[in-house]
Amino acid sequence: MTTVKASPVQKSHRISRTDLLQFLMYGRAFIALILVVLIFSILSPQFLSAQNMVIMSKHVAQNALLAIGMTFVILTGGIDLSVGSIVGLTAMIAGGLINEGIRLDFLGVIIYPHTWTIIIISLIAGTLMGAINGLVITRFRVAPFIATLGMLYVARGFAGLRNNGYTFANIVGRPEFGNTGFERLGAGSFLGISYSIWIMAVFALIAWFVTTRLPFGRHVYAIGGNERAAELSGVRVNPTKAIVYMISGFCSAMVGLIIASELVAAHPATGETYELNAIAAVVLGGTSLAGGRGGIGGTLIGAFVIGVLGDGLVMLGVSSFWQKVIKGAVIVLAVIIDQAQARMQERIALQQQQEIGASTSRQSTPED
């Protein structure tokens, strides 16, 4: 008998160790971020310079915005491969509206909308593309992977068609048309911080609020965890799913506008393969591709890790091939740690449950 029962001293020791381990695991993405920043700032003196920080945070902001939208989609158990193409198409739509306006041939006039109108039209266009994704997925029961893969090609195709594959250059508008100021979106700043970072922060805050404090967010998690149970609980599954793709489309459109504005040009290939970076950020941040687990906070950290890693390696002069190897390895490693953490949490929960089982006369353990 004595060999069986752990002594109280041993037990308390074990708990403090698991507590520490749990803390490390829970904050792992954040710890990784700090480590990455630390390593780069030691290896490269310019890494922490103000100039580099500005560039880096702009890159992060773009990927983070896409990843925020992607998080909603992945939480429902779906995937959105079309975000990069939506970025490109909205950039072309915005660029075209500024440089060419809306040509109404039958009236013989060209309307040049105000810059704000152009931004709103572009955002609506991106959201509509997301809505088409959602519609195809929910109404026609097409797997999200396929539906958004289709949109990836279609949207990219239209981006090229818009100006026969050419760039809309110098999209600054003309004072006489009243459509100037588009470049300020990418170049302007408030309190010394560029607009794109403010936009990211606002989007992240709203997204965090939606996922944690609104019924809609809870529904998103439930659909990813068990769609049948969610439906039986009265969750309107199809509308919720459609909205999720619209959110992703909206975020993509925002990124398209930011990039076009920063470059003061709209290129049809804008945003190519951005979907992969967004997915990587989401996964790195601990959101399960199977759906139902994860959150915005993790995604944000994931986007920072990817951005910092990418730019840091460039600064160190690491070859672009090695950059890819390292990025890939980090993503897979993150998911491995994620799995370990999920298992550990499960064990801890079981343990807690067994403790109350032991404290009541009739045990209630999960094994049966």
Add this chain to the structure above:
Amino acid sequence: MSLTSTFSSTAMGSMAIGDKVVLRAENITKVFPGTLALDHVTFDVYEGKVNVLVGENGAGKSTLMKILAGAEQPTQGRILLEGKEIRLRNPLDATHYGIGIIYQELNLCPNMSVMDNIFLAREIRGWGSIDRRTQRKIVLQLMKRLEHSIDPDTLVSDLRIGQQQIVEIAKALAQKVRVLIMDEPTSALSAAEVEVLFRVIRELKAQGVSIVYISHKLEELLQIGDYITVLRDGRVVAHAPIEGIDVPWIVERMVGRSLSSVFAREEHQKGDVLLRVEDLTLPRVGGGYLLDHISFELRAGEILGFYGLLGAGRSDMADCLAGRRPEATGRIYLNGKELKSNSVSERLAAGIVLVPEDRQRDGLVPTLSVAHNMLLASLQRYLNRFFLVRRKEGKAVRDLIHDLSIRVANPSQPITSLSGGNQQKVVFAKGLLTTPKILILDEPTRGIDVGAKAEIFEIVNRLARQGFGIIFISSELKEILAISDRIIVMSKGEITGEFRREEATEEKLVAASFVGHTANNHKNENHHQKNGREH
């Protein structure tokens, strides 16, 4: 030693006479972090006998089974096969020694055919490729033996749970086993299917296969078992031959209290007609009806039982009421007003809640916490203008955890860490939080132990007292007779009998459940199996 009760020591004498111990778990102790799951347990499996193992959830049955099946390793103790010590490091070792197990949670691949499942990882090969013809022949033989006409090429996902259970049994039979462990094999089977299973078990016994049988259905154990071992809190509290044992004896040893408190009958004050269903009809794909013009009434404070065989249409009826079958026709009146809506969310808003038959598949979101699962159907109630208020959520969760005495250390822990009975209570809680008028309980006591069953009964009785209208679907005669004020029996999509509590007997219910199944029973039963999928 654990085998200390006077009863078992006298019983030991009679056992020693003819029966040979084939498998022996000796002095097994298993420690999990924080608990002692098994405490010096010795368990003998007699050759060619049905060795029954009972105990409440958490008594250690499943742990002991996992050790015998090689899925867990004991902290202490040893396992002897015909007197020789064996090591079971993994399930493959156990298979190697001829120990097979059918787990309570089905372990089939839903995306594969019945045949592919049965031969998974044991495919029969001819000239290197899979010999489908031989496999098919064996499956058909097995199905004949199990008296089911499930087509070997059917996808498992197209089968009802009861049929999946049959496939699981066929899978075990396809392997040459000498010890077969069955963990709750009948929890999803109808009375007729249980009979078939018992015939198969007797056949296996005659062939010298030893059975370890775990079930919560005590009458069943007495019918099929030869020896019984009762576990409580990780210890063996009794071990005896089944002869001369009755249900109260088992319950007393399992829980330390008598059965009458478990199946307490209660008289309910009945109010006005709450629900009136007229001509509810659900066509079957390929002709005929799953539900054939069903009409009935439910009063406030009434518990209306629905009894029937597998595929009788009870679950379809429940689905229709809950709004899961928009293609159903007929009229449903709630408080005298006809319900026009036909979606789950609208029916929920109207006050009709379904606690589904399959907890795992339809009831719970495994990735969410206990609290979030409970709140899922009623989130609108915790809004402050437009965001969720933690304080309101927390209060609702705490109140119901207390009301339903859900045993959970912390509401934010994952739902998967709870026992079956407590998970079921969470599904109940989720339904109750929507402030329903009508609760439809589809097999609410499936796979949960006597103690938890008693609690569920108590909750159902209390809800009836509070004026809810309750539809209680069950395949267990004793249960449905104990709790219902009125019982409707269905067969082949039709109502074939309706009995008040006073006039209902087991015989009457069973007779009504077979209406439409002619004297040539098996043939029809099979036919019915093939077409009568409820989902």
